[in-house]
Amino acid sequence: MILHDFIYDWDGKSKNGEKPVSWWPGSYHVKIVDLAADNNISYLVPIAVILKNAKSNPAMNTSLRNYIHNFAQKISKKYDLDLEKTLWVEIDNTIRVTRLHPDPKVIPATLYAISWRPIMPNELEMIAPYLGDM
Secondary structure: OEEEEEEEEEOOOOEOOEOOOOOOOEEEEEEEEEOOOOOOOOOOOOEEEEEEEOOOOHHHOOOOOOOHHHHHHHHHHHHOOOHHHEEEEEEOOOEEEEOOEEOOOOOOOOOEEOOOEEOOHHHHHHHHHHOOOO
16 A cells, blocks of 8 residues: 655755755655555565656766665654665666665664665565556
8 A cells, every 4th residue: 555655855955954865956756655554464574665766867866875874764754664664665777675774883873784686576576566657
């Protein structure tokens, strides 16, 4: 079930001392999906956030691959998502996925271990119904 479907824009500027998603402007079509809502299956990762660049000019496309932790923190806070139980899916020429895992180092800020990988066939099958208008 689609929980939220929207365009998320950022201008690359700091507001109120808060770090932007990235220091370059960008825009993404975001779809937040509850994978478990339509059936009685309990998933370890019940939420998928599907992302596709919303800008049509390739020169202005800021990829979230290097900034997913900043983006994920903002989206998770606003929409009350558990970062560790969310699958982040970026669609461009290929479909790649990641999950954010807090790095266990003891420092004041939380760092995340992030590794993008190609989507697996079972994951693609789960999100395929939500890709039509992306």
